[in-house]
Amino acid sequence: MKSKQTSFDIAYRAGVSQSTVSRALRNSPLVNEETRRRVQEIAAELNYKVDKNASSLRTQQSGTIALLLFEDPTNDDSLINPFFLSMLGSITRASAKKGYDLLVSFQQMSNDWHADFEDTRKADGIILLGYGDYTDYEEKLVQLIKQETHFVRWGADVKGLSVVSVGCDNFHGGYQVTEHVINKNRKNFAFLGGVTTGSPEFLDRYKGHCQALKDNNLAVDSKLQIDAVSTDESGYLAAKQLLENGVTFDAICAASDLIAIGAMRAVQEAGYNIPKDIAVVGFDDIATASSTFPAMTTAKQDTVLAGELLVDKLLQLVRGEEAQTQLMPTTLVVRKSCGS
Amino acid sequence: MKSKQTSFDIAYRAGVSQSTVSRALRNSPLVNEETRRRVQEIAAELNYKVDKNASSLRTQQSGTIALLLFEDPTNDDSLINPFFLSMLGSITRASAKKGYDLLVSFQQMSNDWHADFEDTRKADGIILLGYGDYTDYEEKLVQLIKQETHFVRWGADVKGLSVVSVGCDNFHGGYQVTEHVINKNRKNFAFLGGVTTGSPEFLDRYKGHCQALKDNNLAVDSKLQIDAVSTDESGYLAAKQLLENGVTFDAICAASDLIAIGAMRAVQEAGYNIPKDIAVVGFDDIATASSTFPAMTTAKQDTVLAGELLVDKLLQLVRGEEAQTQLMPTTLVVRKSCGS
DNA sequence: ATTGCGCATGCATACGTATGTATTTTTTAT
DNA sequence: ATAAAAAATACATACGTATGCATGCGCAAT
Incomplete structure (x- = not known):
């Protein structure tokens, strides 16, 4: 059980050639049923495992x-x-x-x-x-x-x-969540997430967000868009900045759940109630989203x-x-x- | 740039043997400084990469x-x-x-x-x-x-x-968090986590928990220990069961953060305030732990x-x-x- | 009986590298 | 100038597998 077994060892014990062993183990139709069975038995008995390096080298496929x-x-x-x-x-x-x-x-x-x-x-x-x-x-x-x-x-x-x-x-997702919040009768929307600097994903979500607003005759206020990267800390800071802006809003659409989580913390620390005062939606539906307080509404990927x-x-x-x-x-x- | 380059190709271009190429690329002291440089230059130029299958086969190490x-x-x-x-x-x-x-x-x-x-x-x-x-x-x-x-x-x-x-x-961790809560003047402790059936990890945490209680002259009530596996759903159910037991308690030690998260949800839904009515501690310090409401005290691994x-x-x-x-x-x- | 055919197996080789050994080249010492 | 030592390189081989090709065997058809 110690030193490594090769197909030659199996071949020796089975009284056949190495090539037959290789074929038998790969269930090639070229080998006799009976031989195949015997070879496979011996291989199992010796706990033989194909050397993937050799195999990959030969076949040029790594699996x-x-x-x-x-x-x-x-x-x-x-x-x-x-x-x-x-x-x-x-x-x-x-x-x-x-x-x-x-x-x-x-x-x-x-x-x-x-x-x-x-x-x-x-x-x-x-x-x-x-x-x-x-x-x-x-x-x-x-x-x-x-x-x-x-x-x-x-x-x-x-x-x-x-x-x-x-x-x-992402466009549709951004549209979808925004529309949902619009239906909750919110009028002033903030968006947290990097738009100019950030990822194309975030930008698309923002575009969907804006489209939903426009389609519902709501204003897009650039003062209510704050850049953030996808960490709760960044979301926290962005929301704080938003709150200090002095512009009123009653909904936050975050570009990701992590941002939303940070934002919720900032908003709650400022004494606002979610969702009564401010509605929050995220994006992703990470595991944590169901455990926040209140549990987060979000666009699931x-x-x-x-x-x-x-x-x-x-x-x-x-x-x-x-x-x-x-x-x-x-x-x-x-x-x-x-x-x- | 298409078909794969081998060390022989490099050797040919450099006018040396394949073995010299291999040595040069592995910075063997056996090759001349100047030769090594030339070989490495050519290799970089042709975007040559060592075939790890062949290499692993030869060296019997996979990296x-x-x-x-x-x-x-x-x-x-x-x-x-x-x-x-x-x-x-x-x-x-x-x-x-x-x-x-x-x-x-x-x-x-x-x-x-x-x-x-x-x-x-x-x-x-x-x-x-x-x-x-x-x-x-x-x-x-x-x-x-x-x-x-x-x-x-x-x-x-x-x-x-x-x-x-x-x-x-785990024993010490269980002891540590329990002691912390004891210092918050809680007297009646529940423990959520599989003890009889569960993992040895959970059992050790429970043992530490019990030891802390004993060392502080607090009772260990087996009615206050509910089995749970490490999911928030399981924690939720366990906490519900606990609440229905009718035994009073003012603290929950969970065997993991996930269990604690579920328990917090159950407790809050039942109308209790955390931490005023019931203190909750977890175990692990997963990312979510800092985002729960209220943020969770826990034993960090x-x-x-x-x-x-x-x-x-x-x-x-x-x-x-x-x-x-x-x-x-x-x-x-x-x-x-x-x-x- | 010879040929031909299908089936099962063995033989030989290639995959690309790393390394022990042999060979050549260069340097040093005499 | 020559021998010896050192340095640099080339040669040869093995790692273990998969597979094209050759071989051998038995059996049917001629």
């Missing part, structure tokens, strides 16, 4: 996909955005379901990324996950395309590049479906098939933070 | 560690316990820091696990993560030991087995340190060195849920 997770640069070293963490979980599950192992790698967006898992043959393809909100991003994508790397990404469609993306309809789509499309590309960019709808999850 | 994440069987398919998710993040970071890639794999505890990453040479060692609360567990560990697999695990020390564990001092310790110790084992089981202290994080 592994790599997940590159880009961090919010603002997050401190130890935390991961819970939304992406949840995506990570669903991607892990989805790839396991397809029989692929998952290599997870955190990346600093700013630095050069270490996207050479496919070049090094450690992975057959790559999933990119994170807010694509920095300048070099497209350049990097172009490079990946040029190298003919198989990859898919989470996020909004990238115009002009033949890149397969899976993302949520279906991370389970997203993970499956990402993996499926990536594997299509790996197999040399075509794959299409896909936009998923968001679902309005009504809880308590906007009134009943 | 990868595998993380086996065992799920709470109670969790639905799509969710991961946020505490373990956080551990996952820190382990990913810690292994990256050591230059290792991380293979992540979710496992159903009930089934046979797929712990053959080392057998298949896909990983040099394995980290086991999850509550070790089911019957076959030790048996599996014994098997891993017998196969001489390099592995470390998160959790309490396993008596009688030479297994390297990294865990928190240092996931960053834990991740680093797990990776460090595993790599020690991989290198053939000795490694010791280590218990980390918990830190009391005082917020609002027990009063000020």
Whole structure:
């Protein structure tokens, strides 16, 4: 049980050649039924496991996909955005379901990324996950395309590049939650989330938000839009700034649940009641959203479906098939933070 | 830029042999300074990347560690316990820091696990993560030991087995939070968390809890201990059951933050004020804990340190060195849920 | 009986790297 | 100038698997 068993060892015990062992274990129709059974029995008995390095070297396929997770640069070293963490979980599950192992790698967006898992043959393809909100991003994508790397990404469609993306309809989601709050008879809306500097995702949500306001003859007041990145601390600060502005408002649409959570804290500390005085909606439906007080109404992104789509499309590309960019709808999850 | 470059291609262009290329790229002192520079230049120019499969096959080292994440069987398919998710993040970071890639794999505890990453040479060692609360567990560990697999695990020390564990001092943590609440002049303590059926971690926390009560001449009432697994739903149900018991209490110690979150919801729905009527403490300090209302006082497990310790110790084992089981202290994080 | 065919198996090789050993080139000492 | 030592490079091989090709065997058709 100690030293490693090879297919030659199995071959010896079974009295056949190594090639027959290899074929038998892979259920090749070329080997006799009886022989196959005997070989597989012996292999199991000796606890033989195929050496994936040798196998991958020979077949040029690793049976592994790599997940590159880009961090919010603002997050401190130890935390991961819970939304992406949840995506990570669903991607892990989805790839396991397809029989692929998952290599997870955190990346600093700013630095050069270490996207050479496919070049090094450690992975057959790559999933990119994170807010694509920095300048070099497209350049990097172009490079990946040029190298003919198989990859898919989470996020909004990238115009002009033949890149397969899976993302949520952020515009629609932003519209959806805003409309919901409008129906609660709120008139003065604030929006917390980086619009000029931030991610394209946030911008789309803001556009949807504004469209909903316009469609309902409500004003868009730029004083009521405050930049924030996706942390509760940032949301807290943004809401504080908003409160100090002196402009009145009775609803906050946050670009993410984390921002909303921070905002709720700031608003409550200022003595306002949620939802009576101020309604709050988030975006994402992270786990925490159901545990805030009051529980948060938000636009849910279906991370389970997203993970499956990402993996499926990536594997299509790996197999040399075509794959299409896909936009998923968001679902309005009504809880308590906007009134009943 | 299309077809894959090998070290032979580099060798050809540099006018040297393949072995010299290999040595040059690995900065072997056997190659001339000037030659090394030239080879590395050409390699960079051609965007050459070492084939890790071939390299691993040759060296018998994968440069990868595998993380086996065992799920709470109670969790639905799509969710991961946020505490373990956080551990996952820190382990990913810690292994990256050591230059290792991380293979992540979710496992159903009930089934046979797929712990053959080392057998298949896909990983040099394995980290086991999850509550070790089911019957076959030790048996599996014994098997891993017998196969001489390099592995470390998160959790309490396993008596009688030479297994390297990294865990928190759950007894002390349970003691610590309970003592804190005792100092807030609470007298009647409930404990929510599986004790008879649950994980050894929960049991240790309960023991610490009870010890703190005894040391302060407070009664341990078994009617005030309700089993719960680590989900907020389970915590919610447990707290409801507790409330219906009719036994009075003014403090709840939960075996985990998730349980505490559910309990808080139940308590608040029943019309009680936290912390005025009932104090609540959790365990773990997951991200959500700071965002509950009121913010939760809890015993923090240092996931960053834990991740680093797990990776460090595993790599020690991989290198053939000795490694010791280590218990980390918990830190009391005082917020609002027990009063000020 | 010879040929031909299908089936099962063995043989040989390639995947790309890392490294022990042999060989060549350069330097140093005499 | 020559031998010896040192340095740099080339040669050869092994890691363990998967697979194209060749081989051998039994059986049916001619």
